[in-house]
Amino acid sequence: MKKISNNKPVFGLSVKFAECIDYTEDEGKIIQIGLHTRNTSVPMIVTARDSEAKLQGTDGIFALCSEKCGIKMKDTVTKELAIFKEFKDISLQ
Numbered sequence: 905m906k907k908i909s910n911n912k913p914v915f916g917l918s919v920k921f922a923e924c925i926d927y928t929e930d931e932g933k934i935i936q937i938g939l940h941t942r943n944t945s946v947p948m949i950v951t952a953r954d955s956e957a958k959l960q961g962t963d964g965i966f967a968l969c970s971e972k973c974g975i976k977m978k979d980t981v982t983k984e985l986a987i988f989k990e991f992k993d994i995s996l997q
Contacts, residue, residue: 915971917974917981918957918964919963927963
């Protein structure tokens with residue numbers, strides 16, 4: 905939930921949406937995702953249809969300020985299985 909400062913590293917948590925979730929109208933955009941388990945919403949990048957990330961199976965990417973934040977988000981995503989099917993490891997971008 906922290907703002908990522910300029911000139912600081914950015915980490916990413918990639919997710920694949922559950923079968924019943926359709927965000928095709930939002931491809932290539934940053935949208936707000938409601939996280940019921942945390943009673944808040946967070947921004948998520950919806951990958952574009954022809955992007956490298958989408959071609960590798962990633963539907964959405966959360967930008968994170970640290971690995972510690974990534975671990976917390978990974979736990980939250982695990983609890984939010986109504987939206988996300990799976991997640992991939994946190995990676996430095």
